[in-house]
Amino acid sequence: xxxxxxxxxxxxxxxxxxxxxxxxxxxxxxxxxxxxxxxxxxxxxxxxxxxxxxxxxxxxxxxxxxxxxxxxxxxxxxxxxxxxxxxxxxxxxxxxxxxxxxxxxxxxxxxxxxxxxxxxxxxxxxxxxxxxxxxxxxxxxxxxxxxxxxxxxxxxxxxxxxxxxxxxxxxxxxxxxxxxxxxxxxxxxxxxxxxxxxxxxxxxxxxxxxxxxxxxxxxxxxxxxxxxxxxxxxxxxxxxxxxxxxxxxxxxxxxxxxxxxxxxxxxxxxxxxxxxxxxxxxxxxxxxxxxxxxxxxxxxxxxxxxxxxxxxxxxxxxxxxxxxxxxxxxxxxxxxxxxxxxxxxxxxxxxxxxxxxxxxxxxxxxxxxxxxxxxxxxxxxxxxxxxxxxxxxxxxxxxxxxxxxxxxxxxxxxxxxxxxxxxxx
Ligand code: PMP
Numbered sequence: 001x002x003x004x005x006x007x008x009x010x011x012x013x014x015x016x017x018x019x020x021x022x023x024x025x026x027x028x029x030x031x032x033x034x035x036x037x038x039x040x041x042x043x044x045x046x047x048x049x050x051x052x053x054x055x056x057x058x059x060x061x062x063x064x065x066x067x068x069x070x071x072x073x074x075x076x077x078x079x080x081x082x083x084x085x086x087x088x089x090x091x092x093x094x095x096x097x098x099x100x101x102x103x104x105x106x107x108x109x110x111x112x113x114x115x116x117x118x119x120x121x122x123x124x125x126x127x128x129x130x131x132x133x134x135x136x137x138x139x140x141x142x143x144x145x146x147x148x149x150x151x152x153x154x155x156x157x158x159x160x161x162x163x164x165x166x167x168x169x170x171x172x173x174x175x176x177x178x179x180x181x182x183x184x185x186x187x188x189x190x191x192x193x194x195x196x197x198x199x200x201x202x203x204x205x206x207x208x209x210x211x212x213x214x215x216x217x218x219x220x221x222x223x224x225x226x227x228x229x230x231x232x233x234x235x236x237x238x239x240x241x242x243x244x245x246x247x248x249x250x251x252x253x254x255x256x257x258x259x260x261x262x263x264x265x266x267x268x269x270x271x272x273x274x275x276x277x278x279x280x281x282x283x284x285x286x287x288x289x290x291x292x293x294x295x296x297x298x299x300x301x302x303x304x305x306x307x308x309x310x311x312x313x314x315x316x317x318x319x320x321x322x323x324x325x326x327x328x329x330x331x332x333x334x335x336x337x338x339x340x341x342x343x344x345x346x347x348x349x350x351x352x353x354x355x356x357x358x359x360x361x362x363x364x365x366x367x368x369x370x371x372x373x374x375x376x377x378x379x380x381x382x383x384x385x386x387x388x389x390x391x392x393x394x395x396x397x398x399x400x401x402x403x404x405x406x407x408x409x410x411x412x413x414x415x416x417x418x419x420x421x422x423x424x425x
Contacts, residue, residue, distance in 0.1 A: 001053060001054075001055075003054060005053075006052075006053045006054035006055070007054070009040055009053045010038065010040045010052075010053060010054070013038075013040040013053075014026065014038060014040075026038075034376050034377060034379075034380040034385070034386075034387065037377060037380050037381075039052035039056070039058060039380075039385070040052055040053045041053075042055075044060070044063075044072040044073060045071075045072060045073070046071050046073050046074060046075060047071045047072065047401060047403055047404070047408075048060050048061075048068070048071065048072070048400050048401045048403065048404045048405070048408055049072075049408075050063075050072065050385075056383060057383055058380075058383045058384065058385045059383065059385065059404075059408050059411065059412060060072070060400060060401070061384055061385055061398045061399065061400040061404075061412060062385055062386050062387050062397055062398065062399055062400070063276075063385065063400075063401075064271065064276065065213065065214070065271070065387075065397070065399060066213070066245050066250055066272060066361065066399035067271045067272050067274075067276045068272065068276040068400075068401040069248050069249050069250060069272035069275075069317075069321065069326065069330075069401060069402045070275050070276065070317055070320045070321060070324075070401065070403060071401045071403045072276055072401065073276070073277060074275060074277075074316075074317075074320055074403075076316050076319065076320050077275035077276070077277045077313050077316040077317055077320065078277060079316070080312045080313060080315065080316035081277055081278060081309055081312055081313050081316075083312070084099075084308050084309055084312035085309065087308075088308050089307075089308065089309055090304065090307045090308070090309070091307070091308065093301060093302075093303065093305070093306070097306070097307075097308055099308050099311035099312055099315065100120065100308075100311050102311070102315060103118070103120070103282075103306070103311045103314050103315050104117070104118040106315060107282060107284050108284075110254055110318065111254075111255065111267060111284050112255060112257050112258050112263045113263030114263065114286045114287065115263065115264075115267055115284045115285065115286055116284075116285070116286055116287050116290070117284065117285055117286075117287065117291075118282050118283070118284045119282065119283050119285075119290075119300065119305070119306075120280070120281065120282050120305040120306030120310070120311070121270065121280075121281035121282065121283065121302060121305045121306075122279045122280065122302065122304050122305055122310070123153075123270050123279060123281050124152075124153055124242075124244035124245075124268065124269075124270035124271060124281055125152075125153030125154060125155045125158045125270075126153075126155070126281055126302065126305070127244060127268035127269060127270050127281040127283045128152045128153045128157070128158040128161060128207075128244070128268050129153070129155050129157045129158050130268075130283040130300055131207070131240050131242075131266045131268050131283050131285075132144070132157045132158070132160070132161070132175070132207075132240075133293070133299075134266055134283065134289055134290070134292075134293045135204050135205040135238055135240065135266070136204075137292050137293045137299065138204075138238060138289050138293070139204040139205070139237075139238070141201075141202045141203065141204035141237075142176065142177035142201070142204060143177045143178075143179060143196050143201045143202065143203045143204055144160075144161070144175075144177055144178050144179070144203070144204055144205050144206075144207055145178075145179050145181060145189065145192055145193075145203055145205070145206045145207070145237075146160075146161040146162075146163065146178055146179070146180050146181075146206075146207045147163065147180060147181060147182065147183035147208060147209075147212070148163045148180050148181065148182050148183060149163055149164075149183055149212055149214075149215030149216070149218060150162060150163045150180070150183065150207070150208070150209060150215065150242075151163070151164070151209070151212070151213065151214030151215060151390065152207065152209075152244075154167060156171060156174060156175070157174075157175055159171060159174055160174035160175040160178045161178060161207045161242075163180050163215075164390065164391060166391065177201075179192060179196075183208070183212055183215070183218055183220070184218070184220055184221045184224055186221075186223075186224055186227045186228070189206070189227075189228060190231060193234075193235050193237075202235065202236070202237070203232075203235055203237040204237060204238065205232075205237055205239065205240050205265075205266075206228055206231075206232055206237060206238075206239050206240065207240045208225070208228065208239075208240070208241060208242065209241070209242045209243075209245065209246060210225060210241055210243065210246050210251075210256035210257060210259070210260055210262075211245075211246050211251060211256055211358060211361060213245035213246070213361070213397075213399075214245075214389055214390045215389065216363050216389045216394070216395035216397075217356060217357055217361055217363025217395065217397060218363075219356055219357075219358060220260065225260045225262040226260065226261065226262050228262075229262045229263075229264075232265075238264075238265040238266060238289060239262075239264040239265050239266075240264055240265065240266040240267075240268065241256070241257055241262075241264035241266070241267050241268065242268045243255055243256055243257065243267055243268060243269055244268055244269060244270045244271050244281070245271060245361070245399075246361065247269045247271075247272070247273070248269065248271070248272040248273055248317070248318075248321065249272070249321050249326045249330050249359075250272065250330060250359055250360060250361050250399065250402070251330065251358045251361055252327055252328070252330050252331030252334060252358060252359035253327050253331075253359075254321065254327050255267065256358075259358065259359075265285060265286055265289050266283060266284070266285045266286075266289060267283070267284045267285070268281070268282075268283050269281055269283070269284065270282075272317070273314050273317065274310055274313045274317065275313045275314065275316060275317035275320070276401075277313045277317075278309055278310045278312075278313035278314075280310035280311070280313060280314050281305075282314075324403070326402040326403065327359075327402070329402055329403075330359040330360045330402040331359055333360060333402070333404065333406070333409060334357060334358065334359040334360045334361070334362065336406075336409065337357075337362060337398070337409050337412075337413070338355065338356075338357050338362055340409065340410070340413035341355050341362065341364065341398075341413055342355050343413075344413050344414075344416050344417035344420065345364075345416075345420060348420050348421075350367070350425040351366055351367060351371050351420065351423060351425045352364060352365070352367075352420070353365045353366060353367050357398070360398075360400060360402055360404070361397075361399055362397070362398040362399070363395045363396070363397055363398070364395065364396050364398070364416075365394060365395040366393075366394055366395070366396075367425070368394070368425075369392045369393050369394045370393075371423055371424075371425065372388055372392070372393035372394050372395065372396050373388070373393040374423045374424070375396060375416070375419055375420060375423050376388060376393055378415075378418075378419030378422060378423060379396075379412075379415055379416065379419055382415040382418070382419065383415075384411075384412050384415050384416075386398055400412075
């Protein structure tokens with residue numbers, strides 16, 4: 001398209017959003033993401049690059065908050081879905097679908113410990129929702145411990161686990177029994193278990209992201225997850241890991257559970273599970289927990305969950321991750337990336353508070369929201385897409401495809417260096 005046409009399409013897109021999609025979207029974006037700038041997306045490659053309608057290229061360091069672990073449109077995932085589309089697309093969940101069984105078998109093999117049974121969903125929110133219903137079917141207890149800054153989705157159930165007051169307030173009361181305590185504070189966790197037991201409100205489950213994503217890439221302190229597991233075992237509570245963002249290779253192993261050596265009773269997946277090509281999610285549980293859920297197979301159902309297209313995409317995605325050794329690559333490239341960003345930030349301690357991460361899940365925290373905002377705006381101008389957290393720009397997140405090229409990583413680091421130098425404290 002010509003530059004006039006591109007400008008017209010962009011304007012129409014922006015107007016369309018304002019008038020017919022979501023009038024608040026643009027205003028919200030102005031305060032959080034890319035300095036309020038917009039790219040009307042035209043095309044994405046098989047890796048980390050996309051183009052807007054004017055032909056400007058971007059390195060996608062965030063896309064979908066970490067859904068493109070195998071790249072935007074990995075040829076094997078695309079081919080698997082295309083082939084499946086020619087045979088069979090969506091069908092009734094009542095039918096036995098070989099791909100669903102195969103995917104569940106693969107998940108049993110690749111998930112840690114005794115995780116065995118899968119229920120398939122279409123999103124992260126739905127995976128958490130199903131996990132919460134599993135907890136409720138398993139246990140008469142009603143207390144569920146979640147954490148401050150947690151994000152688990154925005155349906156009424158998953159929102160009960162999500163911490164942010166702004167998202168919760170209009171919908172109160174949510175599911176009763178949730179307690180939000182600071183992530184990483186094992187003493188507070190222990191006290192909560194004790195207090196709950198004393199007043200006869202035993203803890204049914206702890207719901208955690210092993211590494212908090214939307215909260216701003218918050219890593220668990222050493223041994224924290226292991227100690228949480230021990231507390232759950234001691235008090236007979238279930239441990240639910242929401243690996244919607246951390247799973248599928250993002251943190252340097254297939255699952256963050258493996259990075260930290262802790263097996264949950266229930267594991268939630270989505271985002272990158274569908275290879276960035278299909279919406280797909282799963283909740284995987286051990287036999288003990290799962291069997292309590294499905295004495296009646298219709299206790300929880302979804303029409304599209306585990307459909308053949310999503311399963312074909314997920315199987316191909318796992319295949320690619322294993323074949324290309326992408327979790328290990330995330331670890332290696334992640335270390336290089338983190339070091340590079342830290343070096344680039346040296347001398348800018350007045351602006352940058354901390355750069356942290358694990359695998360290719362990296363957060364850059366600034367002292368002030370405005371600095372993060374300016375940096376993400378500057379990066380956008382230089383053709384690098386990053387974004388803040390759900391509610392501010394104080395921490396910008398970097399979660400590129402695990403396939404990202406080293407030349408692209410170097411470019412992102414160089415542009416970060418340049419933009420940071422130009423940004424006022
Ligand atoms: N859990 C976590 C940890 C997430 O990061 C997200 C999405 N950011 C969700 C759940 C919700 O997933 P979805 O948007 O696919 O419903």
